[in-house]
Structure formats: structure tokens, C-alpha cells
Amino acid sequence: MKVTFKIWRQDSPKSKGVLKSYETDGISEDMSFLEALDHLNEILVAKNEKVVAFEYDCREGICGQCGLFINGRAHGPHEHTTACQLHMRSFKDGDTIVVEPWRAAAFPIIKDLVVDRSAFDRIIEKGGYISAKTGTAPEANAMLIPKEIADASMDVAACIGCGACVATCKNASAALFTSAKINHLNKLPQGKPEQHRRVLDMTAQMEAEGFGSCTLTGACEVECPAGISIASIAEMNNRYVRAKLLG
Amino acid sequence: MFFKKSIMAGTGLFLSIFLIVHLSANCLLLLPESMARELYNAYSTILRESIVITIVAYLLYLSIILHVVYAAIVTYKNYKASPDRYMMNHTNETSSWSSQNMGLLGVFILLFIVIHMANFWARIKLGLGDGVGFDAAGNLDVYEVTYSLFQNIYFVVFYSIMMIPLGLHLNHALKSAFKTLGFYHKKGLRVLAKISLVYAVVIAVGFGIIPLIVYLK
Structure with missing residues (x-):
């Protein structure tokens, strides 16, 4: 396959970025999108040019490190997937593919396609954990949790923190991420002791980081690799009201 | 952010109820003259x-003002949160146009409200412009104000066309207001989405068609 990449190149957080065109040949349709970028980087190394910086870790769709805005969509043209699980067979020979970093005031660009998502870490630090002692693995069965609650908690715990929700949101809102992290713990008995403080503290940090507000467009739930529903955001709003009244 | 959005949702729902009452009363205009x-x-x-x-x-005036003021503040903050836009952006594939442009639709609706209030409220309540007469029963002849306004085809077209942004705004607004206020029952949300659509269509078509009917009377 022959593909032309148009990639956002930016040397440092402060410098001005531009879209640069790179023509590549020898791409296989079985390559993942990240492998195609590796292929491009090898061409750049051979030409003694600077390689394109992009993030990845597991390359199997579970770590949340790869985050690329591909052809105008977070993680590319498919729904509920990560950039590493996108394959070149999703594109046609001769295509031009535009690759940009996540864009949000709270996610400053570090270099090229790499953004600083530590704002998410700081939201987690405000309450994305529990203080209850849960013991070792066998003790997990000591506390009985109804299956519906365990399942509902797992549905939102599936969030991998990739930031696609923020990237695709017209307001760069982190409501889907924050709601997933809050609801995951607040649904479970182990998360109950600090449930109200968790909602208030994590949402306060979300605002302090400069994320926008939620307009409930629903774009995030389409792009979310874990398929988390925006009903999760409504649930967070519900918990917020309860925390304000009872907390 | 939660407080501002909740105020917008609350005032929005109040205004939505008002629209039902307003439309019901307007149906009187459909009767024989x-x-x-x-x-x-x-x-x-x-x-x-x-x-x-x-x-x-007065609650209605206050609601409109609060809704607009908080919309402006929230929109400004959202703009600050996402200042650099994408070179290529296809987020219209993942969400509806109206949900992405609630602010723009709101500006059209505000423009409409200003003109609508200048046409009726200013004339009837404030006594500005041409005086309003009385009917046979001794009541202020508000019907005449309405009827004469809708003899002007430009106003008929303006009133009818402006119901399109209103309908688009309401369709996204009604279901979203409930989510903002914390309603998260999944089946309930699906029902709510249908109710929002029906509500928006009834309001937009209802308000949009009455000026036409009055014009053709």
C-alpha cells in the first residue's frame, strides 16, 4: 500500500506546530496503524530526519497509551476502538491520512503527537482509590456483591484513561472519564465510605484542570474504546447532587 | 460547572413547560374568527x-435571563478549554449537529424572543407603538394585534422559519436537561429521547403552522 501521512509536527510544548506530508510505500494492510507509523519512522531514520513522536505501550487495546486523532476522529474511523487496534486495511491504497494529537487546553502537547495527560492522574489522586482494607485475592469472595452491581461497576471500570472522550468533545470535557472513575468505586460497598467526598473532590479537580463542561452531545460514548455510556455522566451528576445534599 | 449547568437545565425545563401552555392557548387562534x-x-x-x-x-423573564447569562459563561469557559481546533474534524459523525451547536441555535431563539416581545409584549403590556383597541366584550383586543401582525407575509415567514432552530434546540435540550439533573436510568433515557423528539416536533410544528393558518384565514 502507498499512503500519504499528514502528521502534526511540533518540536516542543511552546513551539508552533504544522501539518507535514510524508509519502510512504510498502505498507501492508495487515499492519496496525502504529506499525505503519513505525514503518514511516524507519524511513525517516534512513533519511536522517527526525522521527515522529507518538505514544504507545501494550498495542493490544487495553492500556490507553495510544491516542491519535486520525482523519478527524479520535482513534480513527471505527467506533469503540483504540489507535493500536486500527489496521491499515481500514484505509485504501493512495489515501491521505491526517494524524493530529489530542487537542485540549488540559492536555498540552509535549512533542508531535504526544500530549501530557497527567491531568487525569491528578483527578485520580483526588479520590480514585479506596481506603477500605480488602485483603488478598481469596478474600474477594468474603464480601458478597450482587451480580448486577458488580457488572455495572465493571462496565465503567473498563475505562482505560486514553482521553478519547476529551479529544472528541467539542468542549474538551473530561466528564466521561471522571464519571467512569467515580461510578466504578461508588457502586461497590468497598467504595462507599468516602463516596460523597470522592464525587466532590474529583469533579472539583476536573474543573481545576481546565476541562470544559458536558453538553451531552454523546460523541464521547461513540469513540470510547471501552464503550462507556453517557448515562455514566448522568449518574455522576446524580451522585454530585446527593453528595451536595448528604455529604 | 455543575451549578451553572443545573441552573440552565432547571430554567430550560421551566421554559419548556411554559411553551406547552403557550401553544395550547395559541390553538384558540385556530377557531373560526x-x-x-x-x-x-x-x-x-x-x-x-x-x-x-x-x-x-417574572419567573419566566428571570429564567430567560439566567439561561442566557449562564449559557454565555459556560460557552466562554468551554471555548477556553478547547482553544486549538483540529485541522480535520469529523465529530459530526459521532454526534448530532444540533447537540454541537446549541449555542448558535440559542442565539437564533433569543433573537426571535426579542422580536416576538417587541411585537406583542411591548405593544400590549408597555403600550408602545400603535394603541390596542377593545373588543365587543370590553376586553383588550389582543386577537387583533395577532391577526394584523400575521397579515404581513414577512412576519409569517419569520415566525415559522424561526421554529426550526427552536425545535432542534428543544430536541437536544429536553433529554439533556434530565441527564444534567441526574436522571440516569438507561431504559428511561431511551423513552425520554423519544419524548424529547415528539415534544420538539409538536412545539416547532405547532408554533410554526399557526401564523400560516392565521395568514390564510
Whole structure:
């Protein structure tokens, strides 16, 4: 396959970025999108040019490190997937593919396609954990949790923190991420002791980081690799009201 | 952010209820002229003289102002949160156009409200412009104000066309207001989405068609 990449190149957080065109040949349709970028980087190394910086870790769709805005969509043209699980067979020979970093005031660009998502870490630090002692693995069965609650908690715990929700949101809102992290713990008995403080503290940090507000467009739930529903955001709003009244 | 959005949701829902009452009353205009004039004028006299309605009216003005002011603040903050836009952006594939442009639709609606209030409220309540006469029963002839306005084809077209942004705004607004206020039952949300659509269509078509019918009367 022959593909032309148009990639956002930016040397440092402060410098001005531009879209640069790179023509590549020898791409296989079985390559993942990240492998195609590796292929491009090898061409750049051979030409003694600077390689394109992009993030990845597991390359199997579970770590949340790869985050690329591909052809105008977070993680590319498919729904509920990560950039590493996108394959070149999703594109046609001769295509031009535009690759940009996540864009949000709270996610400053570090270099090229790499953004600083530590704002998410700081939201987690405000309450994305529990203080209850849960013991070792066998003790997990000591506390009985109804299956519906365990399942509902797992549905939102599936969030991998990739930031696609923020990237695709017209307001760069982190409501889907924050709601997933809050609801995951607040649904479970182990998360109950600090449930109200968790909602208030994590949402306060979300605002302090400069994320926008939620307009409930629903774009995030389409792009979310874990398929988390925006009903999760409504649930967070519900918990917020309860925390304000009872907390 | 939660407080501002909750105020917007609350005022929005209040205004949505008002629209149902407003549209119901406007249906009187669809009756034959003799009946319509009498009933419409009698109804508007009851409204003007009622203390409860006077309080509700002030709540309505306040709701509109709060909704607009908080919309402006939230929009500004959202702009600050996402200042650099994408070179290529296809987020219209993942969410509806109206949900992405609630602010723009709101500006159209505000423009409409200003002109609508200049046409009716300013003339009837403030006594600006041409004086308003009385009908046979001695009630202020509000029917005549309505009827004469909609003899002007430009106003008919303006009133009808402006119901398109209103309908688009309401369709996204109603279901979203409930989510903002914390309603998260999944099946309930699906039902709510259908109710929002029906509500928006009824309101937009209802308000949009009445000026046309009055014009053709």
C-alpha cells in the first residue's frame, strides 16, 4: 500500500506546530496503524530526519497509551476502538491520512503527537482509590456483591484513561472519564465510605484542570474504546447532587 | 460547572413547560374568527389580571435571563478549554449537529424572543407603538394585534422559519436537561429521547403552522 501521512509536527510544548506530508510505500494492510507509523519512522531514520513522536505501550487495546486523532476522529474511523487496534486495511491504497494529537487546553502537547495527560492522574489522586482494607485475592469472595452491581461497576471500570472522550468533545470535557472513575468505586460497598467526598473532590479537580463542561452531545460514548455510556455522566451528576445534599 | 449547568437545565425545563401552555392557548387562534377573537381576548385578560400569572411571568423573564447569562459563561469557559481546533474534524459523525451547536441555535431563539416581545409584549403590556383597541366584550383586543401582525407575509415567514432552530434546540435540550439533573436510568433515557423528539416536533410544528393558518384565514 502507498499512503500519504499528514502528521502534526511540533518540536516542543511552546513551539508552533504544522501539518507535514510524508509519502510512504510498502505498507501492508495487515499492519496496525502504529506499525505503519513505525514503518514511516524507519524511513525517516534512513533519511536522517527526525522521527515522529507518538505514544504507545501494550498495542493490544487495553492500556490507553495510544491516542491519535486520525482523519478527524479520535482513534480513527471505527467506533469503540483504540489507535493500536486500527489496521491499515481500514484505509485504501493512495489515501491521505491526517494524524493530529489530542487537542485540549488540559492536555498540552509535549512533542508531535504526544500530549501530557497527567491531568487525569491528578483527578485520580483526588479520590480514585479506596481506603477500605480488602485483603488478598481469596478474600474477594468474603464480601458478597450482587451480580448486577458488580457488572455495572465493571462496565465503567473498563475505562482505560486514553482521553478519547476529551479529544472528541467539542468542549474538551473530561466528564466521561471522571464519571467512569467515580461510578466504578461508588457502586461497590468497598467504595462507599468516602463516596460523597470522592464525587466532590474529583469533579472539583476536573474543573481545576481546565476541562470544559458536558453538553451531552454523546460523541464521547461513540469513540470510547471501552464503550462507556453517557448515562455514566448522568449518574455522576446524580451522585454530585446527593453528595451536595448528604455529604 | 455543575451549578451553572443545573441552573440552565432547571430554567430550560421551566421554559419548556411554559411553551406547552403557550401553544395550547395559541390553538384558540385556530377557531373560526368570531369565537377565536372573544375567547382569545378573554383568556389574555384573565392572564393579565391574575396575580399568579404575574409572578410566573417574572419567573419566566428571570429564567430567560439566567439561561442566557449562564449559557454565555459556560460557552466562554468551554471555548477556553478547547482553544486549538483540529485541522480535520469529523465529530459530526459521532454526534448530532444540533447537540454541537446549541449555542448558535440559542442565539437564533433569543433573537426571535426579542422580536416576538417587541411585537406583542411591548405593544400590549408597555403600550408602545400603535394603541390596542377593545373588543365587543370590553376586553383588550389582543386577537387583533395577532391577526394584523400575521397579515404581513414577512412576519409569517419569520415566525415559522424561526421554529426550526427552536425545535432542534428543544430536541437536544429536553433529554439533556434530565441527564444534567441526574436522571440516569438507561431504559428511561431511551423513552425520554423519544419524548424529547415528539415534544420538539409538536412545539416547532405547532408554533410554526399557526401564523400560516392565521395568514390564510
